[in-house]
Amino acid sequence: MEKVADWQLKTPLQHQLTDWTNSALYKGMVEWAKIAKSPEYYNWLYNIGEKTNWQLGKRIYHADDHVVGLMYLEMYRKYHEKKMLKPTKKRLDWIMKNPSDASIKNFSYEKGNNCTDRWSWCDALFMGPTVWATLANVTGKKKYLNFMFKEYKATTDYLFDTNENLFYRDDRYFNMKEANGQKIFWGRGNGWVFAGLAIIMTELPDNYKERPYFEDIFKKMAAKLATLQDSSGYWHASLLDPKSYPAPETSATAFYVYGLAWGITNGLLDKETYLPVVQKGWQALVRAVHPDGKLGWVQPIGADPKQVTSDMTEVYGVGGFLLAGSEIYRILK
Template sequence: MKKPFLLIFFFLITVMQVVGQQHFDKAAIKSIMKRVADWQIANPNKGAEHDDLDWTHATLYMGMLDWAELTEKEDGDDSYYQWLLRIGRRNHFQVGKWMYHADFIAVGQPFIDLYNKYGNKKMIAPVMARANWIIENPAETTLELDYGKLETLDRWSWCDALFMAPPVYAKLYALTKDKKYLDFLNKEYKATYDYLYDKEEHLFYRDRRYFAKREANGKKVFWGRGNGWVLGGLAEILQVLPRNEPSRAFYQDLFVTLATRVVGLQSPDGYWHASLLDPASYPSPETSATGFIVYAFAYGVNEGLLDKKTFMPVIEKGWQALVDAVEPTGKLGYVQPIGADPRKVTRDMTEVYGVGAFLLSGCQIYNQLSNHEK
C-alpha cells in the first residue's frame, strides 16, 4: 500500500515544481502581466480616493509605466504609454489638491517619468511648482498624526507617505541637480525615520497611534503593506539617486536592513500577511503587501544590494503567490482595502494600487530573467 502512496506523493511534488517553473518563466510572466494590466484598464476604479490624481492611481501608474516601457521595448507597443498620456493630458498633468499632503504629490512621480521620456515641460511644471512651494514654505506641524487635526498630515507622519512623496524629490534632484530637493528629502525622511522606525524590530510603525498597541499574540503592530510601502519607496529613491551622492548611503543601508528583516517574515503560503508579526490573526493572503515587497527584493537582487541565494527563493515563492491570486479574467484578488492597519482580506477584494505593485514586481523579475540570458 505504501508504494502507490509514495508514487502519488512524488507525482504531486513534480507537478507543483513544474507549475512553479512555468510561473517563473519570461513568457508566463509577460502574459499574466498583460492580463492583469488589461483587466484593470477595462475595469477602472471609481468613487472616493479614486480620481485620476489620487495616490491610489499614482501607484497604479508607476506599475503601468514599467509595463509600458517593457512592452514598447520588446513589442513596439506604445498603447500603455498612450493610456498614461491621455490621463495626464486630461488633467493637465496637475497634482492633487492638498498643498502638503504626501498622497497628493504622489502622482508627480509618473509625470516626471513621462517628462523624462517625452521632454514636454507641461508634464513636469505642476509637480515642480508644488515641490518648490513646499520647500519654500515648509510645514511646521509635528509628526504626531491625529486625524482630528488634519494639519498633522502636512508632514510624512505615517509610513505610507515614504512611498508617496520622497521619490518625487529624489527624481527632481536627479533631473535638475538642484540640492534643495535633496536637502528637503534628507531632512524630512530622516525625521520620519527617527520617529516611526522601531530600532529593535527593524520595522516601521504605520503612525504614532500604534506605538503602544499589541496584536492578539502580544507582538507589536507592524502592518505588512505599510512596510511594503517603505521598501517600495526606497527602491524608487535608489533607482534615481546618483551612486556617488553621499546621502545615498543612508537609504541603501536602510533598504538592506529592512529587507533583511522582512525576508524572514514571509508566510509558508508565499505571502506577507496584513500583520507582519501576527500572521495567524490575519491568515488570508494579502497581495498589495506581497507585491511591494517582491518588487523591492527583486530590485535589490538585480542591483546587487541583496544576496541572491537568500532572496531568490523568497522572490520566486512570493511571485507564485501573487500569480495564484489572479483570476482567469486578469482580476487581481486578495488586495487589502484602503486602511491604516491589518485587516481581513478576501479573494474578491481588489484595488488599483495592488495592480501597480503586481506590475512593478513582475517587471523587475522579467528584467532579471532577461539579464540572465545575456
C-alpha cells in the first residue's frame, strides 16, 4: 500500500482537483493515512484542500461534483477546522431546500437533459449518498439521512436487477446484451455501488430505521459477486461475460475486495465464506502493481465494459486499492 500511495504522490494529477476521479483517490488516501506511519499523506490531502478552498465542484446537483466532500469531511474530523466543513454543508443544505425535480429515467448526456441532477446512474450511488451519510454523522443531524435514503431508494428501485442482484449502469442498458446473450452489468459500475454501501453503512447509526435496507442490498450483492470472481482472483469489466473481456480489471476488483472485507469486519458477512474471496482478490491486486508502484489493469473512464491492458492506470483505481488494503489491515489487526 505504501508503495502504491507513494507512486501516486509522485505522479501529477491529470484531472481537476475537485473531480470525481481524484475524489475517489482521496477517500482511499484518507483511509491509508489513518494507518500510515508518516504524516505526509495527510499533509498531501490538506494541501489539496487548501488549493480548492475546500469547495465542491461547480455543478450544483451533480453527484460527481459532491464526492470530494468525503475527503473534506474526513479532514474536518481530524483537524476540526470549520473551513473544511462549511462549503459541503452549505451545498447540501441548499439542495435539500431546493431538491431537483429531474427524472432519473431516459438517461442521456445530451445538452438540455438534466437527469444527472439526480442519481440516475449507478456510479452516483458512490459519489452522492456517501457524502450525505458522512455529513449526517459529522453534524449529528438525521435530516441528511432522510434525504439521502429517499433518493437512494428511488435509484435502486429503478436500476437494481432483483434477479441478478446487480445494478444496471443506467437505463440505456436495460435491453442491451453482451456477446454471450447475458445482460450488461459493468464491473466498476457495480464496484461503485458496493464500495459506496460500505461507506454509507460505516456512517449510519446502528439504530437508524433504514439500516436494514442497505444491509439487505449489500448482502445480496456480496453473495452474487463472490460467484463471479475468476480463478486468478480478479473480476472483469463485464461481470456476466468475462470471456469477451478476459483481461483483469483492478478498479472493480479493488472495490469488491474493500466491500467484502468491510462486510467481514463489521459482521455482515461470514468470515469463513468470504475471507478466501478477499484474500484471493487482494493477492490478485498486488500482482497488478508494477515494480515502481503503479497499479495496472485499470479500465479508463467510461460507462460500460471496455478492454483493459496492464499499463492502464487511473487515480480511482489507486483509491480503490488503498480502500481495500486498509480494510484488510483491520481484519488482520
